[in-house]
Amino acid sequence: MFRRLPDLGGETVNFTIDGRPATARLGDTVAAALLASGMESCRTTPVSGAPRAPYCMMGVCFECLVTINGIGNRQGCLIPVAEGMAVETQKGARAIASEYSAKGDAA
Amino acid sequence: MKTIKDVASLSECYDLLIIGAGPAGMVAAATGAEQGLSTLLIDENPAPGGQIYRGITTTPVAAKETLGADYWRGTDLVHALTASDAVYAPETTVWSVGPAAEGTSDPGRMEVGVSVGGAARLIQARQVIAATGALERPFPIPGWTLPGVMTAGGAQIALKTSGLVPDGRVVVAGSGPLLYLLTAQLRAAGATISVMLDTTPLENWGRAIRHASDFLRSPYLGKGLKLLLGAERGMRIVRGVTAISANGDSQVKSVRFRHGSKEEELPCDVLLLHQGVVPNINLANAVGCALDWDEDQLTWVPQTDDWYETSVKGFAIAGDGAGIGGAESAALRGRIAALGAGHRLGRLSANDRDQRAAPVRAELMRASRGRRFLDVLYRPAKAFRIPKADDTIVCRCEEVTAGKLRETVALGVTGPNQMKSFLRCGMGPCQGRLCGLTVTELIADARGVPPTEVGGYRLRPPIKPITLGELAALPKTPAAIKAVER
CATH class of the missing domain: 1.10.10.1100 (BFD-like [2Fe-2S]-binding domain)
Incomplete structure (x- = not known):
């Protein structure tokens, strides 16, 4: 969907997308890094499960929501990618963590 | 300029707090600091510039002609900010603004909720200027939620900040001067754009022509002609497009459009949409500012006085957030708003304020010339709204x-x-x-x-995401605790 212009220089940053190693350019936001990595979508919607990708890149649309270092629903377009960052795509609505639902069942 | 990267380093109270580091915010901050006001400039992005000058201090796109002279003009504003005594807080969000608790001597004192790197804090400001700028007007067409469809402005941000260009079969669609500018920048950077679908209603020309004389004497004329002529070279332009849809299952695969009585479908990997910008009024709305409907720009615009103070005392709006005028106008309005705030804070006499603002207002008149022609000509069609x-x-x-x-x-x-x-x-x-x-x-x-x-949506804080943990960790007043105690 996007390609990087040649000969930009700059430092490389290593991070992961759903556990797979990926690289970005220092200064990229997470959303830009995802676009550059060739990702087609960054999440599926909680309502219908439709795939979505970054849309506005300026913090308005909330389409680029991803999980970053374990914290969900972060705006990828506002957060600079950092060395070792773990980025996860979000699939549909978030389930309640199993430890809580297990307690609920027991009660 | 001092840069702050954690909430603990913020002061309890600032004379002037500015939200948004685009042209209006940068100039307002420098103008506030120049008057000796303790000035805080908060921005959610990692570097100053806003959207129009996005990435101006960090962009990897080195060739000056790619982004153009108008973009690089922002460098002067960054220098003025950097040389000032303002405090700058990047990657910081403002999630609430409201009147400060009773008992302060300042009538306009505000309490501002801010969050930096997962920690929130409430600070106070004696005057607030929101320089929240503009956002691209919604462009609801069938298929606009598909991956591969994004705003033209979004693609421009990817270019400015990361040197990314859309790849494959790229179609741009919509209307307005920015569409042509963004297209020119992307092409100059090396993107191949196969077709531009221009949705400007042909009948708009008849209404716009009445406002042409101002436009003909404005700098927009030369810039516009250059962009139009440039666009004609090496790219197909379809004018008078009256319907567009994006098609595909998990990704856009084609774009279908109608012009005149003809329907066409073209394969497409990236579809970039743009039909003008509108004020970003979310914060103003949540603060409770009175808004008017602007029938030319088809949007809500906050009511402001001559110094851009809104109906809420102590809360002003500078730049495109107070009505679309463009980058140059935004910078000038930032200066006027900060002079107004300086007067309200007792720093400038009315006479002093007026004298300093007079040349800025004259510039603003000049910079605004020709806008009405553009507003009327590029008023988006009903079918796309x-x-x-x-x-x-x-x-x-x-x-x-x-x-x-x-x-x-x-x-x-x-x-x-x-x-x-x-x-x-x-x-x-x-x-x-x-x-x-x-x-x-x-x-x-x-x-x-x-x-x-x-009417419009009534918005309430928090207007930006904040975790429950951040909220819970905020200090509570005895009154607030009593309110929820049983």
């Missing part, structure tokens, strides 16, 4: 379609706020930023009344 097809998504977050909205109007729902409880439209994470205008116009159209009678 109020979707005809019932299955077109209006609220992207909650996936509410135009048809659902119309069905619900038929049940007797009269406005956007009542509509929320029926359909949840505007209640997803974007909080109506992307569907607010469409929902207002669609309800007005279905009811056959003007938008002012329908």
